Amino acid sequence: MPKSVEKCVCCSCGEPKNSTHFYKSNSEFYSEVLPICKECFSRKFGQYAAEYHSNKKAMQRMCMAFDIYFNEDLFDKCDTNDDTVVGKYFRQLNMNQNKGKTFDTTIENGDFSLSGDRKQPKEKRVTVVDQYGNEDDESEEINPEDIERWGVGLMPIDYENLNNHYKFLKSANSHCDSNQEIFISDLCYAKMQQLKCVREGDMENFKKMGEYYNSTFVKSGLKVAADAEANSDDCLGVWNSRISQYTPEEYYKNKQLYSDHDGFMDYIKRFLLRPLRNLQYGTTERDKEFYVKDGDDDEYIDADTE
Known part of the structure; x- marks a missing residue:
């Protein structure tokens, strides 16, 4: 008979999953694996990271919640990519030198301190309470x-x-x-x-x-x-100005369309340069619109009516 695969139920999503979907735990509170699956652990880590604006603070918070060993230097080596930081850190925790370490080890090493003393409020400081009811000592000062x-x-x-x-x-x-x-x-x-x-x-x-x-x-x-911006005070000039920002009136696909808008260059070419060329080169180039018909020196006609 095939060996049955042991299932664990995630404390967050409530779904039964294979033990491979859970990170290993050294804590005496849990049996070999954490009670939260890898997917839910990463999701909650991401929420804390967005809230605290720090992956390090987010991991420290998760380590506190699930009795996981936290070492700042060890985490900094793993904090190179948001998508893989959690997996990298747990792989480091599975090394022999970190075997059996929990969050108690973090406290013993002096990386985190516990105090039973009541916190004294600072002068001109607004006490901020997080979503867990704890006072946030490192929070920014809030404007009254x-x-x-x-x-x-x-x-x-x-x-x-x-x-x-x-x-x-x-x-x-x-x-x-x-x-x-x-x-x-x-x-x-x-x-x-x-x-x-x-x-x-x-x-x-x-x-x-x-x-x-x-x-x-x-x-x-x-x-x-x-x-x-678009109100009743707008006038024609305002509309023209706004339209010009996106479709400038001086821009045309046909670059030569208004190159000689007053017709002055056309006049120069037809009635000054053309006769000069005829005098210089002995040609008989005629104007495209007005010219003298051959055989009738006394009659001027319009070329469009010929």
């Missing part, structure tokens, strides 16, 4: 005006996204009324939530927030920058 405008409890990157989108909408709608100001705030919150969904890989809620944003924008009566 942003707290007053957008509320407390947001990450620094959220305040930055809110301010950037507010400036974008206000630049296109500088004369909006108080009701539209409320809509602008709602749109900024919606855009911030969309960006959060992108960082977390939640495309379903990203789509829902996009639909909410579009419906709110239509109700608000706001305009984007392109719509704000």
